[in-house]
Structure formats: C-alpha cells, structure tokens
Amino acid sequence: MSLDIDNRYNLTQIVVKPLYFGMLVNIIVPAVLLFICYFVHQDDPYIGVGSDNDRLLYYVFCGLAVVDAALALVLRRNALRKPMVRSERSIQDDVTAGVLKAMKLPFLLIAAISLYGFAYFWITRLFQESLILFLVSFVVFQAVRPRVGAARKILARQEKMAKEGKFAPGGSGGFNPVDTE
Numbered sequence: 001m002s003l004d005i006d007n008r009y010n011l012t013q014i015v016v017k018p019l020y021f022g023m024l025v026n027i028i029v030p031a032v033l034l035f036i037c038y039f040v041h042q043d044d045p046y047i048g049v050g051s052d053n054d055r056l057l058y059y060v061f062c063g064l065a066v067v068d069a070a071l072a073l074v075l076r077r078n079a080l081r082k083p084m085v086r087s088e089r090s091i092q093d094d095v096t097a098g099v100l101k102a103m104k105l106p107f108l109l110i111a112a113i114s115l116y117g118f119a120y121f122w123i124t125r126l127f128q129e130s131l132i133l134f135l136v137s138f139v140v141f142q143a144v145r146p147r148v149g150a151a152r153k154i155l156a157r158q159e160k161m162a163k164e165g166k167f168a169p170g171g172s173g174g175f176n177p178v179d180t181e
Helices: 001-009 012-044 054-083 088-124 127-146 148-163
Strands: none
Touching: 001 148, 012 088, 012 127, 012 148, 054 088, 054 127, 054 148, 088 127, 088 148
C-alpha cells in the first residue's frame, strides 16, 4: 500500500510547505529571540537570583507551555483526520493545502511557548529558566512536525474518505461543473 502511495503522490511536496512554515515560526524566530536574550544577558549587570515571585511566574509559564503543547498535539491529530479532499481528481493538491492549513495553528501554539520564555526573560532577567522554555518549544515542534511516513497515512486515509464520499466542505466529489470533457 505505501509503495503504491509513494508512486502516485509526491510525499515531499506534502511535507515541505508545512515544514518550512514550522521551521520559520518554531526554529528561526525563537532562535533570534533567544540570541537577543543571550546578548542582553551578557551585557546586563543585573545578575538575577530569582525571587519567589519569579519562581511562581516560571511555574505559570511552564503550566501554559504544557497546555499549549497538549493542545497543539490534539489539534494536529484532529485536523489531519478531517476530510481535506475536495475532488478525487485533486487529491495531491488538496492534501498539500490541507496539511499546511491544519499545521498552522499547532505551530503557532508551539511558538507561543518560546514567547513565554522571551517574556519571562524580559520580566525577570533569568536566562537559564527562559532557555528551558525555548528548548521545550523546540522539542514539542519535533514531536508535531510533519513527516513522510505521516504523509503516507494521511493520503491513505484521505483516499479512503474520498472513496466513501466524504469530502472537504465545498468539495464537489468527482463532479466538477467546470469540466465539460
């Protein structure tokens, strides 16, 4: 089955656009923010020891990070199980667009985790705790990012749904009124 899908579809095309978007918002932007924090930390004469309020704020941000990570995983799973195909003739394009659309919100939720680290640093000037939030964001991105094996499963599920007549909203199934062949 997977060899058949590999021959009929370009799996790389399905994975590349969401992966590039995810890398931008979950690796490039957080890396820039982390470097900003690092350079400010190097030049800042304030060496934070951390008060009880700082620790409490850190735990709040950690709790928010766990909620965001769990929500990103659930949203990814649910979004990729919905019908994406609008027509049996356009499965490749519909799945490519559908995966990109489905991954945007989970990727933005994961990026929020790194923003928590950035905000925590600016509030407390504690770099090491901020770094942990940035690293958590990176690890969660690794768990959520699209993979070729997942693309095979998504395509198989989307083909099955299309054969059962389950199409994305606005889909016309196999009939396209513009086609008059």
